[in-house]
Amino acid sequence: MKTLIKNIHLITLDAQFTQFEDAFLTIDGTQIVGFGDASQAPSETDFDTVIDGNGAIAMPGMVNTHTHVGMIPFRSLGDDTPDRLTRFLFPLEHECMTKELAYHSAKYAIAEMQLAGVTTFFDMYYFEEEIAVATDEMHARAILGESVIDKSPDSEIEFGGLAYSEDFIPRWLNHDRITPAVAPHAPYTNTDESLIAASELARKYNIPFSIHLSEMTFEMDKYREEYGQTPVEYLSQLGVLDEKTLAAHCIFVTDSDIALMKEKQVSVAHCIGANTKSAKGVAPLSSMLEAGLAVGLGTDGPSSGNTLDLFTQMRMVANFHKTHTGNRAAFPAREIVHLATLGGAEAIGMADSIGSIEVGKKADIVLVETDSVNMFPVFDVYSALVYSANASNVSHVFVDGNLVVEDKKLVLASISDLRENLAKEMTYFTKKALEFSEDL
Secondary structure, eight states: OEEEEEEEEEEESSSSOOOOEEEEEEEEEEEEEEEEEEEHHHHGGOOOOEEEEEEEEEEEEEEEEEEOOGGGGGSSSSSOTTHHHHIIIHHHHHHOHHHHHHHHHHHHHHHHHHHEEEEEEEEESSOOHHHHHHHTTTTEEEEEEEEEEOOTTTTOOOOHHHHHHHHHHHTTTSSSEEEEEEEOOGGGGHHHHHHHHHHHHHHHHHHHHEESSSSSSSHHHHHHHHHHHHHHHHHHHHTTOSTEEEEEETTTTHHHHHHHHHHHHHHEEHHHHHHHHHTTOOHHHHHHHHHTTOOEOOOOOOOTOOOHHHHHHHHHHHHHHHHHHHTTTSSSSHHHHHHHHHHHHHTTTTTSSSOOOTTBOOEEEEOSSSSSSGGOSSHHHHHHIIIIIGGGGEEEEETEEEEEETTTSSSSSSHHHHHHHHHHHTTTHHHHHHHHHHHH
């Protein structure tokens, strides 16, 4: 299939932030093969499909660097409860989570992301085999890692763990859009032995390794009091940090931690929405970027941040970090859009194929319409994306050259069907969740 997209304001997010106010873009199969000023556009007769962008902003597909797509059932449950993790999440996961529930939750979550222009995500949860099937059926791009928890005083969760990962990884190694990963939950929920084994497994297959890190105050206290170290220093001493590591959250990392992470080439998933909603704090994003760390944006799970779209995250990055630093000029909109696209691709190790619009890269492309009331006028396209736009403005989405959203509707699924299927699978979960809520 050859596709021509015309009448667009194209932002490439390449190294020069090249953009064209009146542009075309061409796709052949799964790749971007051309783009430029509209005056240089090829003949429409050379293409199987022609899409008129009607002045839409064309941008690279966004990258959600950290989420848990199996957790849609938890959304809006006990949101303002201080001990929510131990009061709701761990117990309900242990009692109610099944592979069928994870599968239908994943399809619904992926639909939400696609409708919001997210074309790639990094997931850490349970039953990742079913989540991989859901991802493939939705024609999404993802890195998927089975959560490993083997040492938690707050939970008796015993899902697949490393044994599951050892079986899961080889089956998905050569998929075009799905990359398996290794995902120990956190330093404090895993033994040293399992952390080392997880790292060795990732190195064996040369795949990503992701972990929650420096996210909790009790986590920081534990490693300071028991080892005289930060969690970053502790993991470094174990030898598990390297260029394949994506650390999620990193709210409490110190300057010396950041230097160590740079030395080990560790990347960061910055989840501003979930971090501030839980009153944990604002990660030192400026220091990370100044040190040269690769950083992308993450929503965290739909239970933690409630939404899976990066428009929300982009605006929160701007608002929280400007306020946190007392500097209105901090994080210009262009830099924030970079974090949501190429920055995320760099953080997950896929910048050679996604994250920017360049000839030869994968055709993961998003059109953001400018006809809606909130999208006029547009003096600065990056400012419009960060401060004006929202997920409802996404009109078309391509993943790997395939149209998955057209005129603001899913192409491969019906959102009403996905919701109905998930609701049916949630029957027992909902019953137990209501019982938990009654005890508050």
